[in-house]
Amino acid sequence: MATAIKWIIGLIIIAALAWLAWWSGWFGGAPAAPEPVAPTQTTTTPAPTPVQNTNGMSAPTDTSDAALDQDAAAVDTQAQGLQTDSQSVDASMSDKPIVQ
Amino acid sequence: MTKHTLVSSISSVTLAAALLAPVAAFAQTNTAAATETVTTTAAPTSVTAPAPGTSGLTTKQKAAATKAEQEIDRRVAALNDLNTRVQAMQKVTDAFKQSLTTNIQNQISALTALRAKIAADTDATTLKADIKSITDSYRIYALVLPQARIAAAADRSKTVADMLTTLGTKLQQRISTAQTSGADVAALTTALADLSTKVADISAQAQAAVSVSASLTPDGGDKTKMAANAAALKTAHADIQTAQKDIAAAQKDVKTILAGLKKATPATPATATTTTQ
Numbered sequence: 001m002a003t004a005i006k007w008i009i010g011l012i013i014i015a016a017l018a019w020l021a022w023w024s025g026w027f028g029g030a031p032a033a034p035e036p037v038a039p040t041q042t043t044t045t046p047a048p049t050p051v052q053n054t055n056g057m058s059a060p061t062d063t064s065d066a067a068l069d070q071d072a073a074a075v076d077t078q079a080q081g082l083q084t085d086s087q088s089v090d091a092s093m094s095d096k097p098i099v100q
Numbered sequence: 101m102t103k104h105t106l107v108s109s110i111s112s113v114t115l116a117a118a119l120l121a122p123v124a125a126f127a128q129t130n131t132a133a134a135t136e137t138v139t140t141t142a143a144p145t146s147v148t149a150p151a152p153g154t155s156g157l158t159t160k161q162k163a164a165a166t167k168a169e170q171e172i173d174r175r176v177a178a179l180n181d182l183n184t185r186v187q188a189m190q191k192v193t194d195a196f197k198q199s200l201t202t203n204i205q206n207q208i209s210a211l212t213a214l215r216a217k218i219a220a221d222t223d224a225t226t227l228k229a230d231i232k233s234i235t236d237s238y239r240i241y242a243l244v245l246p247q248a249r250i251a252a253a254a255d256r257s258k259t260v261a262d263m264l265t266t267l268g269t270k271l272q273q274r275i276s277t278a279q280t281s282g283a284d285v286a287a288l289t290t291a292l293a294d295l296s297t298k299v300a301d302i303s304a305q306a307q308a309a310v311s312v313s314a315s316l317t318p319d320g321g322d323k324t325k326m327a328a329n330a331a332a333l334k335t336a337h338a339d340i341q342t343a344q345k346d347i348a349a350a351q352k353d354v355k356t357i358l359a360g361l362k363k364a365t366p367a368t369p370a371t372a373t374t375t376t377q
Contacts, residue, residue: 054190057263063270065362071267072354078260079347085253086344088185089337092178092246093330 156222165218168231172215175241179208182248189255200248207244240318243329250313250336257306257343264299264350268292271357283364288357295353298346305346309339 056074058067157165183204186197214230221227271292279285313336319325 055259055263057266060266063273065358068267068270068274068358068361071263071270072351072358075260075263075267075347075351075354078256078263079344079351082253082256082260082340082344082347085185085249085256086337086340088181089246089249089253089340092249093333093337095178095242095245 157224157227161224161227164231165221165227168218168234169215171234172211172218176208176211176215178245179204179211182245182252185252186248189252191255191258207241239320239326243316243318243333246333246337247313247316250309250333250340253340254306254309254343257302257309257340257347260347261299261302261306264295264302264347264354267354268295268299271295271354271361274361275357278361278364281364285360285364288360288364291353291356291360295350295357298350298353302343302346302350305339305343309336309343312336312339 055078056070058070183201186200186204189197214233218227218230221230271288275285275288275292278288312332316329316332319329
C-alpha cells in the first residue's frame, strides 16, 4: 500500500515536471504569448513645405491659368529690369571724364 | 502629334564660371586703381580734418580742385549704384558677389581718400599731381564700370531664360492636356517651338556678352588697346540687346499660347435644375 502511494506520488511529480518542461518550451511547447508591441505613434503626414518661389513665379507644379498669368507677369517685370540694365551699360560706355 | 520637348538652356554653372572670369580682371584692375589713386606725392602735412585749399592756391586752382571733387563724387555715386546692382545678381555665387563688392568698396575708399586729400591740398604741385591721378585712374574706371554692368545684364538675361524655361514646361503640359481633349493645338505647338528656340538663344547671347568682355584689361593709355576695348564692350552690349529682342519675342509666344489655351478650355455647361412638387 505504501509502495503504491509512493509510485503514485512519484508519477505525479514526474508528470508535473514534464508539464513544466513543456510549458517552458523545451519540447517545442506552448507557443509564446505574443510580446506586447509598443504602440506606434501615429502622425499625420506634414504638409509639404511650400516651394520658395523666386522672382514672383508661381509654384513649379501649378499649371492653372492664374499661375501661368503670374509667371508671364514675373517675366515681364524682369524684362523691364533688363531694359534698365541695358541703359546702364549704355550710360557707362558713354561716360566721359571731366576735362581738368 | 509627338510631344515637343524644350531645348535645355545653358547651365547656370557655365554662366557662373564665365561670370567669375571678370572677378580676376576686376580685382586686379581695382587693386591697381586703389593703389594708383592713393599713391601720389608727399603725404599731406596737415593732420587735422581736411579743409578747403588756403591762400597757397590761386582761384583757378581752387576751381580745378572743386571740379576734381565733383568728378570723384560722380564716380563714387556710380560705384555705389553698381554695388547695389551686384547684390541683386542671382546666377553667381555669394563669394563672387562679395569679391565684387570688396573691389568696389576698395575703389570707393581710395576715391574718398583722394577727395579728402585734394580738399586739403595747399600747394599747386601737390594738387596738380592729385588731380592727374584721377585722370590716370579713369582708364580703369572706364572699363570696370561697363564690364560689371554687362555682367549684371547677362545675369538678368540668364534669369529670364530660366524663368521662361519653367514657364515653357508648364505650357507644354497644358498644350498636351488640351490636345488630349481634342483641341487643335497646332498654332500653340508652333509658338512653343519658337519659345524654346528663343530661350536657348537668350542664354547663348548672355554667355557671349560675358565671354567677350570678361577678359578685357585696362588700356593704360594705349590708344590701340583703348579702341579694341571699346569695340569689345560694344559687341557685348549688342549681345545683350539681342537677348532683349529674344525675350520680347518669347513673351509674344507666351501670350499667344496663353490666349490659345484659354480658348481651347471648354466652358463648364450651365446645369439645369428642376424641382419636384
